[in-house]
Amino acid sequence: MLKISKLTKSFNGLNVLKGVDLTLESGKVMAVIGPSGTGKSTLLRCINFLERPDSGIIEIDGVKIDASCAKSSEIYRLRRKTSMVFQNYNLFRNMTALENVMEPMVTVQKIDKASAREKALELLGKVGLAEKSDFYPRKMSGGQQQRVGIARAVASDAKVILFDEPTSSLDPELTGEVLEVIRRLANTNITMLIVTHEMKFAREIADTMIFLEGGLVAGQGSPSEIFEHSGNERIRKFVSMAMEG
Amino acid sequence: MLFDINNFTGLFPIVLSSLGLTSEIALLSLIGTFFLSLIIAIIRYYKIPILTQFFNVFITVFRATPLVVELFMIFFALPCIFPALKAMTPFQAVVLSLIFNTSSFMAESFRAALESVDRGQIEACYSLGMTKRQAMLRVILPQAFVVAVPSIGNHFIGIIKGTALGFTVGLADVMGTAKMEAALSLRFFEAYLCVTVVYLVIVLAVEFVLRLIERRLANLY
Numbered sequence: 001m002l003k004i005s006k007l008t009k010s011f012n013g014l015n016v017l018k019g020v021d022l023t024l025e026s027g028k029v030m031a032v033i034g035p036s037g038t039g040k041s042t043l044l045r046c047i048n049f050l051e052r053p054d055s056g057i058i059e060i061d062g063v064k065i066d067a068s069c070a071k072s073s074e075i076y077r078l079r080r081k082t083s084m085v086f087q088n089y090n091l092f093r094n095m096t097a098l099e100n101v102m103e104p105m106v107t108v109q110k111i112d113k114a115s116a117r118e119k120a121l122e123l124l125g126k127v128g129l130a131e132k133s134d135f136y137p138r139k140m141s142g143g144q145q146q147r148v149g150i151a152r153a154v155a156s157d158a159k160v161i162l163f164d165e166p167t168s169s170l171d172p173e174l175t176g177e178v179l180e181v182i183r184r185l186a187n188t189n190i191t192m193l194i195v196t197h198e199m200k201f202a203r204e205i206a207d208t209m210i211f212l213e214g215g216l217v218a219g220q221g222s223p224s225e226i227f228e229h230s231g232n233e234r235i236r237k238f239v240s241m242a243m244e245g
Numbered sequence: 246m247l248f249d250i251n252n253f254t255g256l257f258p259i260v261l262s263s264l265g266l267t268s269e270i271a272l273l274s275l276i277g278t279f280f281l282s283l284i285i286a287i288i289r290y291y292k293i294p295i296l297t298q299f300f301n302v303f304i305t306v307f308r309a310t311p312l313v314v315e316l317f318m319i320f321f322a323l324p325c326i327f328p329a330l331k332a333m334t335p336f337q338a339v340v341l342s343l344i345f346n347t348s349s350f351m352a353e354s355f356r357a358a359l360e361s362v363d364r365g366q367i368e369a370c371y372s373l374g375m376t377k378r379q380a381m382l383r384v385i386l387p388q389a390f391v392v393a394v395p396s397i398g399n400h401f402i403g404i405i406k407g408t409a410l411g412f413t414v415g416l417a418d419v420m421g422t423a424k425m426e427a428a429l430s431l432r433f434f435e436a437y438l439c440v441t442v443v444y445l446v447i448v449l450a451v452e453f454v455l456r457l458i459e460r461r462l463a464n465l466y
Contacts, residue, residue, distance in 0.1 A: 050368050080374035090365035094387040094466050104373040107383055136466050156373045 001026040001191050002047075002160050007056030007067065009039070009046050016042045017053070018215035024160070024208070027189040031196060031206035033226075035238060038212045040195040041087075044162045047193070048082045049075045061159040080108065083158035087165040089145040091137040097124060097148045098133035104156035123151040127181050143174030147181050154185070161185075163194040199242040203227055211235045253435040256426055260439050263422040270336065270408045270418065274343035275401050281348040286355030287381070300352070307349035313410055316342040320414050335414040343407050347400050354396035358389035391462045398455035402448055409444070419443055 002024040009017040016039040024030045032040050046053040046067075047060075053067035060081040065074050083104070091100050101120035105111040111119075124130050127147040137145050146166060153161050166182065167175045179201050186192060186205040196202050202209065203223040211219040211226060211234075219226060219235045227239050285304070288296045307315060320338035324330040333341075362385045370380035412421035420440055427436030 048372050050371060076374060076376065079371060082372070083374075084369070084372035086365060086369065086372075088365050090363075090369035092366055092369065092384050094384065094391075103383065104375075107379050108374040138466065152369075152373070162372075 001028075001061060002193070003057075003059040004047070005057045007043070007046060007058065008054045009042055009051060010054055016215055017046065020056070020212070020215070020217055022210055022217060022220070024191060024193060026159075026191055028207040029186045029192045029194065029205055031194045031202035031209045031223075032212055033196070033199065033202060033209060033238075033242075034212035034218070039215045040212050041164050043212065044084070044164050044193065044195055047160075047162060048079050048084060050084070080156075081159045083153040083156040083161055085146070085149050085153050085161065085163045085166045087168050089137070089142065089149045091145050091148055091152070093137050096134050096136055097129060097140070097144075100137070100148055101151045101155045104152060109157060120151070120155060123155055124148070126184075127151045128177070141174060142170045143177045146170065146178045150178070150181055150185065154190070160191045160193060163192065163196070165195050165197065167196070167198060197242070199239065211238070249432055249435055252430060252432050253439060256423065256435060256439040257443075259426060260419055260422050260443060263417055263419045264443070266336075266416065267405075267408050267411075267418045267420075270339055270343070270411060270416075271401075271405045273340050274347065274404045274408075277340065277344035278347040278351055278400065278404065279397070281344055282351035282355050285348060285352035286359055289352070289356050290359045291377075303345075304349045304352060307345050312342060312346045312407055313413060315346055316410055316414065319345075335411065335416050338414055339408065339411045339416060342410075343404055346407070347404055350403075351396065351400045354400075355389070355393055358393035358396075359385055361392050362388045388466070391465060394462055395455075395459055398452075398459070401455075402451060405448060405451065406444065409440075 002022075004023075005021050007017055007020040008015070020039075020043055022030070032043065034040055042051060045051040046056075047058060049070070052070075055068040056066075058065050058067065058078065060078060063074070063077050063081055065078050070078075091097075092103060095103060098117065098120050101123055102113070102116045105116040105119065106113060121130065121133060124133050127150055129144060129147055129151070132140060132144060132148075137148070140148070150166070163182065167178050170178060175198070179198065182192075182194070183201075183205055194202065194206070206223050208220065209223055209226045210217050211230075211232070213234060219230055219232045221230075226235060227243075230236050230239070285300045288300060316338060319330075319342050320333065320335065324333065366384055367380055370384055375383070408418055409420040411418040412424055415421070417425070423436045423440040427433045430436070
């Protein structure tokens with residue numbers, strides 16, 4: 001489903017990604033963990049070309065792009081295969097919750113408005129916000145906005161949903177409702193790649209995990225392999241500290 | 246007699262008969278300014294090469310020179326060099342100079358409004374597969390427009406007042422008519438007080454409507 005090889009990205013001479021390889025099978029959930037500043041978010045943003053990678057191959061659901069010579073038509077095709085849930089929600093502020101969820105269907109997939117509305121209402125119901133469908137983002141809490149953001153990402157019909165620290169800007173008491181929505185989504189055969197600092201959550205929902213450090217994949221495996229049987233000293237230290245905190 | 250009330254009241258029907266011309270200049274200039282500023286702002290927002298530099302020069306020139314100088318350049322000076330421009334009517338010259346002058350200011354307001362839409366929402370557009378154009382039309386412009394409305398309103402008031410320069414190229418607008426009446430009757434105070442009242446009422450009325458619109462827009466999203 002998702003295959004990345006030798007992905008590199010540097011900002012002003014600083015090498016953030018130094019050749020990342022990963023493979024994610026259809027329907028699986030992968031969590032990306034690691035210390036701050038090791039390129040976790042950059043990795044996600046490179047996968048859909050919000051940041052243009054310097055080099056490497058990205059392949060999603062049959063669309064294959066060589067980053068060093070990607071044309072914009074290829075980038076648009078690749079972006080339609082993914083959608084992103086942002087740390088700061090990034091809902092369209094000029095649209096209601098319902099219109100936000102309808103937007104990718106109406107504008108990108110060209111689905112007629114009536115069917116898009118029906119599907120959007122269904123998705124809002126699934127994230128528990130059916131009664132908020134006519135609210136503008138500024139009238140909603142962070143947790144509610146993020147749940148709309150998730151519904152919008154699902155509405156885009158993407159093959160892979162990328163979560164970029166979806167709970168990092170939420171108050172602790174709002175984190176739970178968002179994690180619950182992601183947890184339910186993880187059980188529906190959607191392919192997901194999640195960058196998160198919520199270690200317990202990551203361990204619980206992920207099928208596989210990668211530990212990113214210094215722009216490279218320092219370890220990967222099932223949650224139990226990463227959390228309990230990692231041969232890597234750094235990973236052991238990181239997860240034990242993270243689980244305590 | 247220091248103030249001739251009959252002359253004063255009698256002036257209003259005469260002066261107001263030119264209101265149509267003044268409104269026409271103002272509205273055409275507003276529409277033209279709106280579109281030209283929007284185009285300049287979008288070009289500068291995306292930093293489109295060559296056009297950006299062209300409009301940077303355009304803005305510098307039209308911001309730094311008085312409206313009346315621009316009008317005289319367009320109507321009197323340039324046709325001497327470019328004979329094709331001799332066909333231009335005073336009406337067209339006034340509308341053009343108002344559009345160019347006001348756009349050089351309003352384009353900056355528009356650009357600031359476009360830039361007020363946070364990067365995150367634009368990234369959300371792209372991440373969903375939307376094109377640059379779709380992001381602009383569906384997300385950036387609707388929000389930027391709301392931000393820009395107070396500034397559009399202020400520039401519109403500037404345009405209304407700027408129409409008074411029409412008399413310098415021979416237009417019988419509100420100002421032109423009053424000036425002619427003053428020259429005939431030699432009652433300058435009455436004539437110019439009449440013009441003052443007319444402009445004051447128009448601008449206050451426009452301001453009132455603008456404030457209603459702004460209040461509606463403030464609670465829009």
